[in-house]
Amino acid sequence: xxxxxxxxxxxxxxxxxxxxxxxxxxxxxxxxxxxxxxxxxxxxxxxxxxxxxxxxxxxxxxxxxxxxxxxxxxxxxxxxxxxxxxxxxxxxxxxxxxxxxxxxxxxxxxxxxxxxxxxxxxxxxxxxxxxxxxxxxxxxxxxxxxxxxxxxxxxxxxxxxxxxxxxxxxxxxxxxxxxxxxxxxxxxxxxxxxx
Amino acid sequence: xxxxxxxxxxxxxxxxxxxxxxxxxxxxxxxxxxxxxxxxxxxxxxxxxxxxxxxxxxxxxxxxxxxxxxxxxxxxxxxxxxxxxxxxxxxxxxxxxxxxxxxxxxxxxxxxxxxxxxxxxxxxxxxxxxxxxxxxxxxxxxxxxxxxxxxxxxxxxxxxx
Numbered sequence: 001x002x003x004x005x006x007x008x009x010x011x012x013x014x015x016x017x018x019x020x021x022x023x024x025x026x027x028x029x030x031x032x033x034x035x036x037x038x039x040x041x042x043x044x045x046x047x048x049x050x051x052x053x054x055x056x057x058x059x060x061x062x063x064x065x066x067x068x069x070x071x072x073x074x075x076x077x078x079x080x081x082x083x084x085x086x087x088x089x090x091x092x093x094x095x096x097x098x099x100x101x102x103x104x105x106x107x108x109x110x111x112x113x114x115x116x117x118x119x120x121x122x123x124x125x126x127x128x129x130x131x132x133x134x135x136x137x138x139x140x141x142x143x144x145x146x147x148x149x150x151x152x153x154x155x156x157x158x159x160x161x162x163x164x165x166x167x168x169x170x171x172x173x174x175x176x177x178x179x180x181x182x183x184x185x186x187x188x189x190x191x192x193x194x195x
Numbered sequence: 196x197x198x199x200x201x202x203x204x205x206x207x208x209x210x211x212x213x214x215x216x217x218x219x220x221x222x223x224x225x226x227x228x229x230x231x232x233x234x235x236x237x238x239x240x241x242x243x244x245x246x247x248x249x250x251x252x253x254x255x256x257x258x259x260x261x262x263x264x265x266x267x268x269x270x271x272x273x274x275x276x277x278x279x280x281x282x283x284x285x286x287x288x289x290x291x292x293x294x295x296x297x298x299x300x301x302x303x304x305x306x307x308x309x310x311x312x313x314x315x316x317x318x319x320x321x322x323x324x325x326x327x328x329x330x331x332x333x334x335x336x337x338x339x340x341x342x343x344x345x346x347x348x349x350x351x352x353x354x355x356x
Contacts, residue, residue, distance in 0.1 A: 026246070047249055052272035055242040059272075062246025062254060065207060065230055070250075086235025087242075093233060180276030187249050 044190030207254030
């Protein structure tokens with residue numbers, strides 16, 4: 001699948017998600033957790049998972065169904081989405097309008113030695129998401145497409161999947177709290193009761 | 196049992212189907228105030244229940260014993276983050292099982308769940324079911340534990356082949 005050569009991961013994410021404070025954010029493990037922690041400064045609206053590979057989309061789904069009054073964003077990577085690709089089909093069955101999934105597809109398992117994932121061999125996660133029945137599934141693979149991707153992620157009227165396709169870069173760690181019980185409590189405490 | 200779960204605030208019913216859960220699944224689908232969530236694999240349900248808790252809602256995972264094997268690593272999310280967690284498991288490979296394929300996972304259910312930090316309660320007879328589910332509900336909320344109620348083959352009956 002084509003990848004952008006002009007997009008840089010950190011700056012592209014900051015452009016795609018220009019309103020992180022209004023969202024509830026769930027990140028998957030690895031470099032996606034660094035990205036989400038950087039976007040939110042590891043804030044109370046972030047639940048950053050650094051294990052349980054394959055969890056992120058499903059945690060976001062349960063949260064979005066529990067809180068239809070809030071905008072939920074899942075930030076994950078191609079390796080994690082591939083591990084539990086059926087989670088996209090399950091999300092599509094429920095189709096919560098307040099859920100957006102941002103998959104950073106750099107074609108490698110970034111923290112284990114940059115081995116090529118299936119997306120480097122032709123697996124098209126945008127087509128898979130669309131094939132699962134996700135109404136808005138699109139790829140951002142150039143700086144010209146960032147605005148369209150940003151608008152899709154900001155649209156709270158339907159379930160959205162955005163694949164950010166770029167070249168692998170060396171991981172840029174950002175500190176975040178890995179105490180699971182503490183971040184669960186932090187997240188729930190920061191969340192106002194449902195209206 | 197469904198009414199007890201609804202009264203306790205459970206609104207998300209995640210499942211990979213089993214004939215032993217058929218009535219619960221149908222009731223969840225018919226209930227406009229609840230959400231029935233069919234899964235492609237049981238581990239999704241573990242993560243969905245965790246997400247529901249983050250949003251201050253309650254979910255339950257319905258699965259059969261073979262599905263327990265699919266959840267093991269995902270249960271690290273429950274244990275590490277101390278999520279309250281309830282699952283109802285129909286047990287195969289147990290009392291009177293005639294399908295030899297069911298024994299391997301069925302026999303491993305209790306040690307595997309306990310290794311991942313869950314408490315298991317067995318319901319062996321019809322009059323065990325509601326008390327076991329009620330006990331588990333209280334152990335999960337307010338008890339804060341992760342609990343599996345095992346609906347055993349002695350209760351459900353062995354399929355004849």
